[in-house]
Amino acid sequence: MAEATVKKHGPDLSAAVKDALLSGLIALGLFGPLVGLRTEQNIRNELVVQGRWGLLASVIAVIIVGRFLLLTLVWPAMAARKERVTPAEAPSPVRQTLSRWFAPASLIFLFLYPAIVVSLLGFQGSLKWVDNFGIQILIYVMLGWGLNIVVGLAGLLDLGYVAFYAVGAYSYALLSTHFGFSFWILLPMAGIFAALWGIMLGFPVLRLRGDYLAIVTLAFGEIIRLVLINWRDLTNGSSGISSIPKITLFGIKFDASPTGFAKMMDLPVSSAYYKIFLYYLILLLALLTAFVTIRLRKLPVGRAWEALREDEIACRSLGINTTNTKLTAFALGAMFAGFAGSFFAARQGFVSPESFTFMESAIIVAIVVLGGMGSMVGVALAAVAMIGGTELLRELAFLKTIFGDNFNPDQFRMLIFGLAMVGIMIWKPRGFVSSRQPTIFLAEKKAIAGTLVKEGHG
Amino acid sequence: MDVFLQQLINGITLGSIYGLIAIGYTMVFGIIGMVNFAHGDVFMTSAFIALIFLLVLTTVLGISSMILALILVMVIAMVLTSLMSWAIERIAYRPLRGSFRLAPLISAIGMSIVLSNFVQVAQGPRNKPIPPILSGGIEVMNTNNFAVTISYKQILIWVVTAVLLAGFWYLVQKTSLGRAQRACEQDRKMAALLGVNVDRTISLTFVMGAALAAVAGTLFLSYYGVVNFSDGFVPGVKAFTAAVLGGIGSLPGAVIGGLLIGLIETFWSGYFSIDYKDVAAFSILAIVLIFMPQGLLGRPEVEKV
Numbered sequence: 001m002a003e004a005t006v007k008k009h010g011p012d013l014s015a016a017v018k019d020a021l022l023s024g025l026i027a028l029g030l031f032g033p034l035v036g037l038r039t040e041q042n043i044r045n046e047l048v049v050q051g052r053w054g055l056l057a058s059v060i061a062v063i064i065v066g067r068f069l070l071l072t073l074v075w076p077a078m079a080a081r082k083e084r085v086t087p088a089e090a091p092s093p094v095r096q097t098l099s100r101w102f103a104p105a106s107l108i109f110l111f112l113y114p115a116i117v118v119s120l121l122g123f124q125g126s127l128k129w130v131d132n133f134g135i136q137i138l139i140y141v142m143l144g145w146g147l148n149i150v151v152g153l154a155g156l157l158d159l160g161y162v163a164f165y166a167v168g169a170y171s172y173a174l175l176s177t178h179f180g181f182s183f184w185i186l187l188p189m190a191g192i193f194a195a196l197w198g199i200m201l202g203f204p205v206l207r208l209r210g211d212y213l214a215i216v217t218l219a220f221g222e223i224i225r226l227v228l229i230n231w232r233d234l235t236n237g238s239s240g241i242s243s244i245p246k247i248t249l250f251g252i253k254f255d256a257s258p259t260g261f262a263k264m265m266d267l268p269v270s271s272a273y274y275k276i277f278l279y280y281l282i283l284l285l286a287l288l289t290a291f292v293t294i295r296l297r298k299l300p301v302g303r304a305w306e307a308l309r310e311d312e313i314a315c316r317s318l319g320i321n322t323t324n325t326k327l328t329a330f331a332l333g334a335m336f337a338g339f340a341g342s343f344f345a346a347r348q349g350f351v352s353p354e355s356f357t358f359m360e361s362a363i364i365v366a367i368v369v370l371g372g373m374g375s376m377v378g379v380a381l382a383a384v385a386m387i388g389g390t391e392l393l394r395e396l397a398f399l400k401t402i403f404g405d406n407f408n409p410d411q412f413r414m415l416i417f418g419l420a421m422v423g424i425m426i427w428k429p430r431g432f433v434s435s436r437q438p439t440i441f442l443a444e445k446k447a448i449a450g451t452l453v454k455e456g457h458g
Numbered sequence: 459m460d461v462f463l464q465q466l467i468n469g470i471t472l473g474s475i476y477g478l479i480a481i482g483y484t485m486v487f488g489i490i491g492m493v494n495f496a497h498g499d500v501f502m503t504s505a506f507i508a509l510i511f512l513l514v515l516t517t518v519l520g521i522s523s524m525i526l527a528l529i530l531v532m533v534i535a536m537v538l539t540s541l542m543s544w545a546i547e548r549i550a551y552r553p554l555r556g557s558f559r560l561a562p563l564i565s566a567i568g569m570s571i572v573l574s575n576f577v578q579v580a581q582g583p584r585n586k587p588i589p590p591i592l593s594g595g596i597e598v599m600n601t602n603n604f605a606v607t608i609s610y611k612q613i614l615i616w617v618v619t620a621v622l623l624a625g626f627w628y629l630v631q632k633t634s635l636g637r638a639q640r641a642c643e644q645d646r647k648m649a650a651l652l653g654v655n656v657d658r659t660i661s662l663t664f665v666m667g668a669a670l671a672a673v674a675g676t677l678f679l680s681y682y683g684v685v686n687f688s689d690g691f692v693p694g695v696k697a698f699t700a701a702v703l704g705g706i707g708s709l710p711g712a713v714i715g716g717l718l719i720g721l722i723e724t725f726w727s728g729y730f731s732i733d734y735k736d737v738a739a740f741s742i743l744a745i746v747l748i749f750m751p752q753g754l755l756g757r758p759e760v761e762k763v
Contacts, residue, residue, distance in 0.1 A: 026541065026545060029537075029538055029541045030538070030541060030542055030545060032538075033506075033507050033510045033511065033538065034503070034506060034507065034510070034576070034577065034580045034581065035580050037510050037514065038580070038581060038582070039509060039510060039513060039581055039582075039586055040582070041584070046589070047509075047513055047586060047587065047588060048513070048517065049510060049513045049514055049517070049518065157560055157563070204744075204748050205744070205747075205748060207748075208747060208748065208751065210559060211491075211492075211493045211563060212747050212751060214493070214563065215493065215698065215702070215743065215747065216743070216744050216747045216748065218695070219695075219740040219741070219743045219744045219747075220740075220744060222695070222736070222740050223737050223740045223741060223744075226734070226736055226737045226740070227737065229733075230733040230734060230737075358691065359571070362567050362571065365564070365567070366564065366567070366568070369560060369564045373560075411578070411579055412575075412579060414571055414575040415571075415572060415575035415576055415579055417571060418568045418569065418570075418571030418572035418573075418575060419568070419572055420568075421564065421565070421567065421568030421571065422549075422550045422565050422568040422569055422572065425550075425554060425561055425564050425565040425568065426549075426550070426553045426554065426565070429554060429557040429558060429561040430558070
């Protein structure tokens with residue numbers, strides 16, 4: 001391909017044109033049938049094909065122009081930059097200071113976030129921003145941090161993490177609707193149940209390594225989902241469990257009743273209080289996850305996890321019980337998923353197996369890996385970017401004025417998510433925050449670049 | 459006995475389709491040690507390509523011979539799916555070769571999301587039914603008003619699978635491409651030193667896997683008569699189960715594993731519970747990986763320091 005010549009002599013225009021046209025030809029083969037011909041059912045329920053040549057032509061034109069720009073502008077610029085910066089270098093002092101202050105600053109922002117939104121948009125206007133963005137993102141931050149213990153610290157790729165989330169959600173849904181237990185009793189119980197499931201599933205599979213472990217956890221995740229769908233007596237099948245009780249604050253309900261929160265505080269009735277309460281609750285739960293993880297990294301078991309991630313064979317020869325070490329990581333990660341699951345069930349008021357598909361697991365794994373495995377700040381950033389970014393797509397109503405009324409940006413949500421996953425992997429395989437903060441150091445605490453860390457065979 | 463025979467026939471048919479997909483998994487895993495997670499969605503996309511060209515050939519161009527149309531559709535689907543798989547390997551996997559362990563797997567999961575959502579956006583989320591093709595069949599035996607039949611579609615699937623597998627076996631065992639592939643599988647660095655173009659060989663591996671997946675996609679479409687954008691995941695996982703069961707990296711293993719998974723699935727649905735048939739497949743995957751990770755015909759994994 002033309003890359004090699006570009007690096008040496010600068011952009012070679014005729015080669016770039018040829019290459020771009022060739023890409024256009026390939027794109028014609030790739031997108032021709034699937035974009036150019038759409039199958040639709042007519043009135044007699046027969047499939048007919050309709051040509052969409054205009055759309056096809058614009059897709060191919062975009063690819064040709066994009067490839068041409070890549071060859072002539074982007075890649076030479078990147079190659080020039082690469083020559084200036086030597087790889088595997090530790091982050092510069094400025095960036096280190098920045099990253100030191102980033103976490104406390106964002107923490108303060110998170111605590112003030114509902115107040116800022118309410119003061120800007122009023123109680124009604126704030127609902128969407130607190131609920132769809134704040135709570136939604138924080139649930140994924142918490143799940144990401146929980147999975148970070150398993151994937152980021154212990155180096156075990158778990159593609160069935162959503163199963164424990166489901167266990168937590170269904171524990172709360174079933175026990176609260178059938179026995180009327182309160183959220184505050186069921187929250188720890190959901191965590192314990194999920195952890196027990198983690199141990200039960202983890203015990204047989206944890207001697208597997210790498211990709212095999214990933215696939216078995218995927219299988220377990222799917223089995224749990226399929227059981228939830230088919231065990232109709234207990235779980236009500238795919239129609240799910242509805243009218244799950246809400247969370248109360250020391251017995252105070254968030255409703256319009258005389259004993260409700262609004263009446264007691266002499267405030268106008270609004271559903272925003274409950275959302276803000278939920279926001280702070282999930283924020284505290286997420287911070288609990290972070291706190292436990294940070295503390296555990298400094299304990300022997302945390303160090304054993306990270307050692308295990310780097311080199312399992314060395315761990316075994318040093319006498320670390322690998323099964324127990326892996327099992328604790330698995331169970332702890334599952335426990336936090338259980339907490340998040342019971343919160344999810346209480347927040348939605350409804351659970352169904354639809355919420356626990358493999359796609360959810362893939363999203364959580366993507367957040368952990370894209371954030372830079374093991375980095376708490378990176379995982380949080382990835383959750384904000386991936387979940388917040390795709391939520392934002394729902395808001396892009398102005399695109400309808402450009403592309404017409406049939407254009408629905410929401411349907412591109414997962415497509416863009418997938419493209420971002422691939423793109424970030426190619427651009428930064430180590431994730432957003434690829435430097436590592438060692439927990440044990442000589443004289444001076446210093447972050448090291450992720451490329452210096454060898455990821456073992458897990 | 460009659461139910462048994464009918465389920466056996468159905469199971470072999472389903473198993474042939476799984477076997478064809480499983481070869482793509484097993485070859486890619488054998489040569490670069492990566493679970494090509496997007497392979498199930500490549501299969502689904504190929505079924506859509508087949509659907510579109512089947513409609514174009516029969517309704518727009520007016521080809522009346524169904525066999526001719528199917529053969530043409532199969533060839534077109536093979537070519538386009540191979541191109542797609544080549545492009546995917548080039549864009550999403552090749553830059554990550556030599557990167558850290560989980561990177562290609564994550565990229566493949568991303569690609570799988572991209573493919574299924576791309577098809578959903580481009581072709582719509584509804585089921586796509588086609589008019590029945592090649593209806594009818596041969597009645598094998600008839601006891602107590604239960605007729606055991608082999609439909610013409612099933613015969614077509616058996617014949618196509620058998621012919622393709624024979625051709626494929628020849629390609630891998632007897633040609634220089636197959637030799638290069640097996641060399642890369644054993645030791646990529648050494649193969650490169652001896653003048654094998656490793657990148658090209660890996661690309662061709664993806665292309666061959668995709669071509670077989672395209673055949674499976676066309677057969678799947680003609681057998682079930684309906685396809686949906688979400689049809690990639692479960693057949694993909696089952697085919698991967700087949701590859702693991704047969705011993706990942708082993709080509710005959712993939713076919714035998716595919717047949718076994720197809721048989722287990724149909725017998726499970728026939729005799730136990732159709733609701734839990736996917737649970738059965740996933741459980742087999744877990745059990746095989748835990749107790750017999752080398753599979754039926756695979757080599758035991760050697761732990762290297």
